[in-house]
Amino acid sequence: MEQGGTLEAIQQTIRQAATLDELKEIRNQWVGRKGRITEQMKELSRLAPDLRRERGAELNAWRESVLAALTRREEELVDLEERRALVHERLDLTIPGRRPEVGLLHPLTRVRRRIEDVFLRLGFSLAYGPQVESEWYNFEALNIPPDHPARDMQDSFFVDVPGLVLRTHTSPVQIRSMQRHQGKLPVKIIAPGLTYRRDDDATHVPMFQQVEGLVVDEGISLADLTGTLTVMAQELFGDGVDTRFRSSYFPFTEPSVEMDVTCAVCRGAGCRVCKETGWVEILGSGVVHPVVLENGGYDPSIVTGFAFGMGIERIAMRIFGLDDLRLLYQNDVRYLDTFQSGEGDGPGDFKSSLA
Template sequence: MEQLVQQMEAYKKEMAAFEGKTPEAVEAFRIKFLGTKGIVKDVMGGMKEVPNEQKKAFGLVLNEFKQFAEARYEELKAATATEGGEAAAGYDWSLPGDQIGVGTRHPLSIVRNQIVSIFRRLGFAVAEGPEIEDDWHNFGAMNLPEDHPARDMQDTFYISQNPDWLLRTHTSSVQARVMESQKPPIRVICPGRVYRNETVSARAHCFFHQVEGLYIDENVSFADLKQTLYFFVQEMFGKDVKVRFRPSYFPFTEPSAEMDISCLICGGDGCNICKHTGWVEILGSGMVHPKVLENFGIDPNKYTGFAFGMGVERITQLKYQVNDLRLYSQNDIRFLKQFTGAV
């Protein structure tokens, strides 16, 4: 017992002489003396070697030793806190702060907002819908029944069957929901992300972004469609861009056409981007199929309409000459910083 008392006195002197000028030093003190494997716990373990008749007296000594260690720890902790407070109080708050980097919108967001802005000036509202869709709104309502061969053009991510739920393959599903809930006249654009089971490469990705448009009213003609898209192209790419329409096929429009513009990379002379034709396809379009109108109780003898759809990645590629679609989703800060001035 006498030996333990001498050890405690030596430890008290060590604790009293300890200088903890930093929070790290104070923490080291706590671990050494008050930790689960610290000196205080080790000394208190010597209680089992004390004779029973001396345990009460020795217990008081141990308790006083423990209280001394805890008090010294609190004293050191308070001292470091005071020093930190004094340092903070003496800080010159008029000094300039650290520079904060200026961020920017993602290039796809920049172009999407530009597309939305252009069509809003033509009176188009913006409509959005769920990315997880049922088969009817994604395919059936768009004149694509289960056995339609055109479904093979859209490799689909199915989530469940019977009933079929899937990741939407186009934002035409949003058009379907608009026609389901509204009566003509209808004039909306539908931006959003879509998904298709395609191999990821410089020219394709398993997800991408679309902006589709729909206009239904009395006496809407193909001439209205062409003038709307002419206006969009000139506002997006400039007055000097040439435009051409090519006959095409889409199940939900009849007649249908794809629209090309003169290649902005080579000026129409021919390059890898335009496959040496001088033209680049940017969207598909056409007059809304009467069957689609009937699916939503819209009289095709009274109303007509047009629809179109474009890929935001393709428009961005042409506008900013991006040569790899994977760059949009890799979060490479070196790529994204190039668009700081384009907000």
């Protein structure tokens, strides 16, 4: 070819084409509609017949070899690109799968549900009340007058609206439940819920959970109280647990008693958690004060009752053998997970009974 080099040169250009686009350009340049070989074939008619035949055969041979080289290189390039894509998008089937994180109930939720479960089986029903409570329900109705020292003891959070307080205990639900029963008997409720006090140290947090209990009926006595709470302690801590009741004072019960259970950590032998006594206090309780029954709409000359209140955190501390309650509220999943795996500080069988 006049300006094109040899057939060998064209074939080399084709073999060196790096992309399909480059190849397309070469094709157009030589064998396309205006390609150099094509153009020369158009010139053939102007040649003398002998020369035309010879030249025509030559051009045809060139055209065939160029087309064949183009097809070969095209196949190679398609193959190359497929392999490049495979490497790029390759799936490594040997990589271990990512295990999905399974959510768990918070230890305090599990303890609360366990307590609820025990009382529901004893025939109690669940009751609830507002967390922003009137001072009347939170204090006066429970026999705690404005100048009563218990109000100082409890160090409440007050709301900007006069007469309202963040409830300092779940005891207002006692009054609300009696009112809701409108004199019907028996009243037999537990009231789990959040409560608020201005406390913040290793064993107190400003927001904590209580479970209140109230039974009102004819002929209810202190013996019903100790019987019910002992059953609860056995269900919660296991058959081996011992209970004892110590005389105490609360404005809304008379007489008032606190219940101790044998220490879960040392089983009564004495240790740091129980201050070497072998016992830990878990709740306050008593026979419902006549003033409280009246405020709930019941006649204390006809009915009697018992009530109790326990801190879920405190019970969880006993169960899990914790000495810093605040860890439970930091929501560090790594710490909370130890309650599930049995790596916590507490005795394993207590924990596994709550799993």
